[in-house]
Amino acid sequence: MTFESDENRxxxxxxxxxxxxxIxxxxxTRLRGNWRFYSAGVDGWQTMVSQTETDTTRTDSSVRPAQVHAIPTQKQPDISSETTDNAEPPLVIEETWGSEQDGPSLPNRTDIATADRYVNTTSIAVQSRTLPVATVDEVTVHGIVRGQSRTVSIDDNGTVRETNLELTVLEANSTGALVQATVTENATSEPITTGRVEVGNQSAAVNASGMAVLxxxxxxxxLVDGxxxxxxxxxxxxxxxxxxxxAKVPPKYPAFQKLIQLVLVTLLWFLPVALAVYGFDYLSGGTFLGLTTQQ
Structure with missing residues (x-):
C-alpha cells in the first residue's frame, strides 16, 4: 500500500x-535488513596432496575455499543513507512486522557480535517527506543469497481524507472542565470512528459515533485548543x-436563569421594606423621608 498526502508525506x-x-x-535510498555476512574458511584444506603413479607429495595449500554466512547483527532493519544535520533522512521506518527470534551462537573463534533477539521482518512500513509517491511504485528486494533479487510492485494507492474537529465545552468550574469533541469527514460529514483527540495533556479515543469526551x-x-x-x-x-x-470557555458568571432568580429573590426581600418605609413617610405627611409631597 502507498499513499501521498497534502503535507508532502x-x-x-x-x-x-x-x-x-x-530493499x-x-x-x-536503501532499506537494510538486520542480516550481515562474513566469510570463514573450510577445514581440511590446509595441506594440498599431489599424487602420481609412483609418488605422493604434500605441500601447504595456497588456496582455501570459504563459506559465506548470514547472521542477524541487530534487532531491527535500518536505513542505509548519508544524512547531514541540516537534511532529513529520505525514509523513516514507522513499524516492522515479523516473528521475534533468538540470535544464533557463533564459534568462539568468530569474533562477531550478534543480536540476542531479532525480528525476522516480513513486512515493513516506511514514510518520507522528500520522496514522491511515484518513487515507490516498484521496489527491488534482495535476498540473503547473492544474485537473489526480485521486483515488487506496490499499488492500492490510498487517498488521505480531510477531517473536521468540533470542540464544545460542556461544563467548566474552578476545578476543571468537560470538553466534548466530534470528528467528521469533510466530504461526507460522516463520523470518523478511529483515532483520538488531544486537548491539553488529555487524550481520548473517538467512539463509534465519532465523539470523545475529555x-x-x-x-x-x-479558550480550549484541541x-x-x-x-x-x-x-x-x-x-x-x-x-x-x-472552543470558548463559558464565563464564570451565573447563567441567565440564575440571574433572574437572584433578581426576584432580591425584590421579594426588599419590596416589603420599601413599601413600609414609603407608607410610613406618607402617613407622616412627608416629614420622615420627604418622599411624599406636602400640601
Whole structure:
C-alpha cells in the first residue's frame, strides 16, 4: 500500500515475501535488513596432496575455499543513507512486522557480535517527506543469497481524507472542565470512528459515533485548543488527515436563569421594606423621608 498526502508525506508498506538483506527504493535510498555476512574458511584444506603413479607429495595449500554466512547483527532493519544535520533522512521506518527470534551462537573463534533477539521482518512500513509517491511504485528486494533479487510492485494507492474537529465545552468550574469533541469527514460529514483527540495533556479515543469526551483537570482560562490525531496510516483501513479546533470557555458568571432568580429573590426581600418605609413617610405627611409631597 502507498499513499501521498497534502503535507508532502509519502508512505509505503512493503511485503518482501522472503528473507531479505536489502530493499532498494531508488538508486540512492536503501532499506537494510538486520542480516550481515562474513566469510570463514573450510577445514581440511590446509595441506594440498599431489599424487602420481609412483609418488605422493604434500605441500601447504595456497588456496582455501570459504563459506559465506548470514547472521542477524541487530534487532531491527535500518536505513542505509548519508544524512547531514541540516537534511532529513529520505525514509523513516514507522513499524516492522515479523516473528521475534533468538540470535544464533557463533564459534568462539568468530569474533562477531550478534543480536540476542531479532525480528525476522516480513513486512515493513516506511514514510518520507522528500520522496514522491511515484518513487515507490516498484521496489527491488534482495535476498540473503547473492544474485537473489526480485521486483515488487506496490499499488492500492490510498487517498488521505480531510477531517473536521468540533470542540464544545460542556461544563467548566474552578476545578476543571468537560470538553466534548466530534470528528467528521469533510466530504461526507460522516463520523470518523478511529483515532483520538488531544486537548491539553488529555487524550481520548473517538467512539463509534465519532465523539470523545475529555475531562480536564484544570479550568482553562478563555479558550480550549484541541487536535484530532488519526490512527497510524499503516494500520488503518482509511487514511485521514489531522484537524484542529478552538472552543470558548463559558464565563464564570451565573447563567441567565440564575440571574433572574437572584433578581426576584432580591425584590421579594426588599419590596416589603420599601413599601413600609414609603407608607410610613406618607402617613407622616412627608416629614420622615420627604418622599411624599406636602400640601
Amino acid at each position: 509519502t508512505g509505503v508498506v512493503v511485503h518482501p515475501g522472503t528473507t531479505w538483506s536489502a 532498494d527504493i531508488d538508486s540512492e 475531562e480536564l483537570e484544570e479550568r482553562p482560562s478563555l 487536535q484530532y490525531v488519526p490512527a497510524e496510516w499503516w494500520r488503518a483501513d482509511h487514511l485521514y488527515g489531522t484537524a484542529k479546533d478552538r
